[in-house]
């Protein structure tokens with residue numbers, strides 16, 4: 495079977511979900527760890543951002559992320575449409591088994607997508623940031639999280655990401671037959687949420703200023 499033929503199968507689409515999900519998860523973990531450099535001071539995080547630019551990591555990462563997000567979205571959409579069609583007229587009840595997880599993933603995905611647009615306008619472009627100076631990462635982040643509503647928006651998005659990762663990782667590792675898939679999903683989600691949320695709460699409480 496060729497690549498296109500494989501992609502047409504449900505297994506092929508699920509494999510695309512898993513591989514693109516893994517790419518996105520890798521980025522999320524790297525980004526979360528990079529953010530933690532803020533605890534070493536302004537020079538550390540601003541220098542880290544400068545270094546990423548100097549080694550030319552920015553644009554290849556953007557292209558890979560965009561490709562991964564597009565494929566992840568299209569495969570998810572097609573799998574949902576296929577499952578709905580398969581249930582067809584035999585399915586009269588809306589609340590079928592597994593639909594809670596499916597709905598959580600779909601709405602979680604929408605929240606994360608909307609957040610990324612806001613986040614880019616806030617901390618990458620700077621238009622929605624109270625400081626908004628390119629390259630001054632520490633100052634931009636500190637200016638942001640003085641405001642409870644910005645902390646709240648980031649908290650909601652990070653929790654949505656946590657639920658998404660928990661279910662996605664559980665589902666993917668279970669498919670591979672891993673017996674500890676529940677622990678892996680929950681553990682990774684908790685660590686990632688804690689890492690991301692430590693920054694807004696450290697700024698809001700004055701620990702980082």
Ligand code: HEM
Pocket residue numbers: 522525529543552556559606610613614617618629631635648651652655690691693694
């Ligand atoms: C509290 C949580 C977060 C903080 C403090 C934070 C901080 C930042 C900062 C400072 C930048 C701009 C870096 C620069 O100017 O070079 C950035 C960019 C970015 N962040 Fe976050 N971020 C957070 C959460 C997230 C999450 C949860 C996601 C993904 C779901 C994410 C995805 C991105 C992306 C895609 C970029 C653009 C990178 C680029 O310029 O290509 N961030 N973030």
